[in-house]
Amino acid sequence: GAVVSQHPSWVxxxxxxxxxxxxxxxxxxxxxxxxxxxxxxxxxxLMATSNEGSKATYEQGVEKDKFLINHASLTLSTLTVTSAxxxxxxxxxxxxxxxxxxxxxQFFGPGTRLTVL
Amino acid sequence: xxxxxxxxxxxxxxxxxxxxxxCNYSSSYSPSLFWYVQHPNKGLQLLLKYTSAATLVxxxxxxxxxxxxxxxxxxxxxxxxxxxxxxxYFCVVSDPYSSASKIIFGSGTRLSIxx
Numbered sequence: 332g333a334v335v336s337q338h339p340s341w342v343x344x345x346x347x348x349x350x351x352x353x354x355x356x357x358x359x360x361x362x363x364x365x366x367x368x369x370x371x372x373x374x375x376x377l378m379a380t381s382n383e384g385s386k387a388t389y390e391q392g393v394e395k396d397k398f399l400i401n402h403a404s405l406t407l408s409t410l411t412v413t414s415a416x417x418x419x420x421x422x423x424x425x426x427x428x429x430x431x432x433x434x435x436x437q438f439f440g441p442g443t444r445l446t447v448l
Numbered sequence: 449x450x451x452x453x454x455x456x457x458x459x460x461x462x463x464x465x466x467x468x469x470x471c472n473y474s475s476s477y478s479p480s481l482f483w484y485v486q487h488p489n490k491g492l493q494l495l496l497k498y499t500s501a502a503t504l505v506x507x508x509x510x511x512x513x514x515x516x517x518x519x520x521x522x523x524x525x526x527x528x529x530x531x532x533x534x535x536x537y538f539c540v541v542s543d544p545y546s547s548a549s550k551i552i553f554g555s556g557t558r559l560s561i562x563x
Contacts (some may be wrong), residue, residue, distance in 0.1 A: 374538065377550065424492070434499045434542065435550070
């Protein structure tokens with residue numbers, strides 16, 4: 332149980348285009364989802380916290396107009412990288428917190444490798 | 449404020465020998481602590497978690513960790529390393545009473561296994 336999927340697993344796009352990444356909790360409801368960014372050989376950096384039905388909360392230094400997050404249902408959150416540039420190339424990982432969980436355990440998706448040319 | 453420190457950025461051991469990955473935490477409250485493993489270009493897999501029950505926690509693949517409040521440590525161990533254990537390991541701390549539900553990642557420890 333507690334499986335999180337991400338789609339696509341990898342994407343290559345041209346500079347200036349927008350890319351949408353989907354994060355789904357397959358067998359549980361997630362009122363809260365998180366988006367992380369990971370650069371090579373580094374730890375995960377929290378970008379934003381996404382709550383179903385409300386606006387996402389962005390971490391300091393993350394441009395909310397560039398990284399659009401939508402959490403329209405209890406099983407789906409999307410991250411759209413708008414007007415992507417090569418410096419946005421990274422590994423993006425989402426996670427989901429089980430609704431009602433007391434321990435803040437997060438279940439992670441397999442990640443999406445974004446390469447911007 | 450919470451924080452977590454992984455004391456070694458890289459650990460290399462021979463196959464069949466014990467593994468020790470060190471983690472120290474700082475928390476104002478009784479924390480929840482987790483160890484995750486990440487294989488190259490993959491997502492994170494939970495190895496084990498401490499949530500204020502037994503201080504010695506057993507996880508998957510033969511890993512275990514001991515919560516030591518007096519030392520503010522949560523070191524990960526395995527009696528005998530296997531080649532498939534080569535990966536990046538993250539120690540994570542969480543305040544279970546935080547409404548933000550955030551978790552804090554350590555910087556990671558890369559585990560290499562020598563044949």
